[in-house]
Amino acid sequence: MKYVIIGNGPAAVSCIDGIRSVDAEGSITVVSKEAHPAYFRPLISYYLEGKSKEDNIYCRPENFYQKKHVETVLGEAVAIDTNNKIVALSGGENIPYDRLCICSGSSPFVPPMKGLDTLEKQFTFLTIDDSFALEQAVDKDSRVLIIGAGLIGLKCAEGLRDRVKQVTVCDLAPRVLSSILDDECAAVVQEHLESCGITFALANTADHFDGSTAYMKDGSEIEFDVLVLALGVRPNIGFFKDAGGECNRAIIVNNDMKTSIDGIFAAGDCVEQEDITFGNKRIMALLPNANIGGYTAGVNMAGGEQQFDNALPMNSIGFWGLHIMTAGTYANDGNAQMIEEKGEKSIKRFFVKENKLIGFILIGDVKSAGIYTNLVRSQADISAFDFDALIKNPNLLPFGEIYRRKTLRGVV
Amino acid sequence: MKRVYVNEEWCLGCHLCEYNCAYSNSGIKDMVKALKGKTITPRIHVEDGGKIHYAVSCRHCEDPLCIKGCISGALTKDENGVVTIDHDKCVGCLTCMLLCPYGCITTDENETVLKCELCIKNGGIPACVQGCPNRAIIFEEAEE
Numbered sequence: 001m002k003y004v005i006i007g008n009g010p011a012a013v014s015c016i017d018g019i020r021s022v023d024a025e026g027s028i029t030v031v032s033k034e035a036h037p038a039y040f041r042p043l044i045s046y047y048l049e050g051k052s053k054e055d056n057i058y059c060r061p062e063n064f065y066q067k068k069h070v071e072t073v074l075g076e077a078v079a080i081d082t083n084n085k086i087v088a089l090s091g092g093e094n095i096p097y098d099r100l101c102i103c104s105g106s107s108p109f110v111p112p113m114k115g116l117d118t119l120e121k122q123f124t125f126l127t128i129d130d131s132f133a134l135e136q137a138v139d140k141d142s143r144v145l146i147i148g149a150g151l152i153g154l155k156c157a158e159g160l161r162d163r164v165k166q167v168t169v170c171d172l173a174p175r176v177l178s179s180i181l182d183d184e185c186a187a188v189v190q191e192h193l194e195s196c197g198i199t200f201a202l203a204n205t206a207d208h209f210d211g212s213t214a215y216m217k218d219g220s221e222i223e224f225d226v227l228v229l230a231l232g233v234r235p236n237i238g239f240f241k242d243a244g245g246e247c248n249r250a251i252i253v254n255n256d257m258k259t260s261i262d263g264i265f266a267a268g269d270c271v272e273q274e275d276i277t278f279g280n281k282r283i284m285a286l287l288p289n290a291n292i293g294g295y296t297a298g299v300n301m302a303g304g305e306q307q308f309d310n311a312l313p314m315n316s317i318g319f320w321g322l323h324i325m326t327a328g329t330y331a332n333d334g335n336a337q338m339i340e341e342k343g344e345k346s347i348k349r350f351f352v353k354e355n356k357l358i359g360f361i362l363i364g365d366v367k368s369a370g371i372y373t374n375l376v377r378s379q380a381d382i383s384a385f386d387f388d389a390l391i392k393n394p395n396l397l398p399f400g401e402i403y404r405r406k407t408l409r410g411v412v
Numbered sequence: 413m414k415r416v417y418v419n420e421e422w423c424l425g426c427h428l429c430e431y432n433c434a435y436s437n438s439g440i441k442d443m444v445k446a447l448k449g450k451t452i453t454p455r456i457h458v459e460d461g462g463k464i465h466y467a468v469s470c471r472h473c474e475d476p477l478c479i480k481g482c483i484s485g486a487l488t489k490d491e492n493g494v495v496t497i498d499h500d501k502c503v504g505c506l507t508c509m510l511l512c513p514y515g516c517i518t519t520d521e522n523e524t525v526l527k528c529e530l531c532i533k534n535g536g537i538p539a540c541v542q543g544c545p546n547r548a549i550i551f552e553e554a555e556e
Contacts, residue, residue: 042483046503052484056501059485288481288511316510321523325510366506368515370477394515396468397461401420404466407514408418411554412471 001026003301004087004095006077007103007236008032009041010287011268011294013059015101016068018298018306026302028070029095031077031087036128037065042287044131048159057128077104080243082261099301102240102251102259102266103294106233106285115209122227125156137226138164145214145222147206148230149176151317156228157198158319168222170201170214180315180326185347185363192322235270235283248272250283255309257297265301267293277312277328277358277376284313310377316366323366328359328376341391350391355383368394413493414551416456416530416538418467422548423458425465429540429549430454433469436531436539453520455528456540456549467540467549470495470516470528478508478517478527486525496529 003019005012008030038059046052075089087095108124121137123130142164146153149171157167175186206214214222235250246252246260250272257265269285292308299306314327336351346364357375371394385398396404434452435443456469472495479487486501504523518526531538541551
């Protein structure tokens, strides 16, 4: 059996583990654009911040590929010939496969913007090489302008703050982390970031550039030395789409991580799969999902049987001591009831629909949050126990002695 | 593998396990110096509800979600099945806290993730078990 994996991130190495849990013999080839062993992508901001050392960012030990008998090929997949089962690389090389897994991730989205070509120092922020380049480009006198107040832009701001003179973040959205927070929660986070020295220009973005000036939509001007474009990402799926594979915004997969094309699987940031809290497929480009999805794909590619049938979106992100956690679906669409618990420096918001916890936002007080995540993941009937007590204090008391005996007195 | 198990009916709710855990993991020889006047950050905690008391610590799950979610590779399972944390790798993102269904992950004042490692780094016999006055916390192979 010939296994080929496109991409070499967490989903890919988990896929290797999945394959090898079933098949010790088959050949595995990994094709990657990046000349690094698989690394934890979220660490690129922690590298800039100095919390992660370069030799500590890798997903697996140094001898992993050798030990798992994996051949690595540097290159970019540009086409799949599904009839003859061949992956074509940009360099002209053809790689035959019996089972293929696409873990190609995503790329930064950069819209056309007038005057970008006049800028000397502009970067995106998605790879460790971006971090290395930014590290070289900035000094203590640098004024950095980051376009995009999402997860990537704000983590970049945190990573850079102590290395530079000034960090300004702008976004067309009126609030920070607009994809995961509502207005009130976002305001708390923004205030905290401002107290930590970050400047914001929200509901506003750069219209065009000239040299070191950004001309903003509202008519103001921002002077800067280094530009970071963090406007979001697009899944790398062109070659799969061209081969006739079913895609929406990303590659559509089932719970066994199979795509619409026979013999082709996919996992990680380039897939859309069912979100149990949403009842529909969507992109959930998050590390736990990449790891579980990749492993599941690997097992099934090798003839085993595994399902990843409890995926949900979730985020845990912190900035200088303020922690933010979200899970599930929490857009207040009118169907879900919101239950709120506020502390002096914290907000907890829970979204309940048909006696199920379908999502939550926690700001500041994130203690034992996994107890809530577990309720979302297991789609438990919360009317069966004292949910009000859990909101105040997440612990195992409301679940009863039988549950506790099973979990605290047995193997889980 | 041997794990820490809890017999709820025998737990007195004395919270001694929390102090023994904090002391054992402090690296300080003198118990008074290790604990006096300090806010302890134990890796085991007792939950109390009226007459009910029981201790909760890492279950060392067969298939741990915390490891699947760890963004830095700090959490791993050792060859004996113990879920351990490498503090040099941990960046304090707390994804593990968001994932642990039992609420077993905690942090210290520096926001470093703390979790029970069955005292493998300090003696090999869990301090919570050794100090439990009523044998409510035990260290053994699982009952089938």
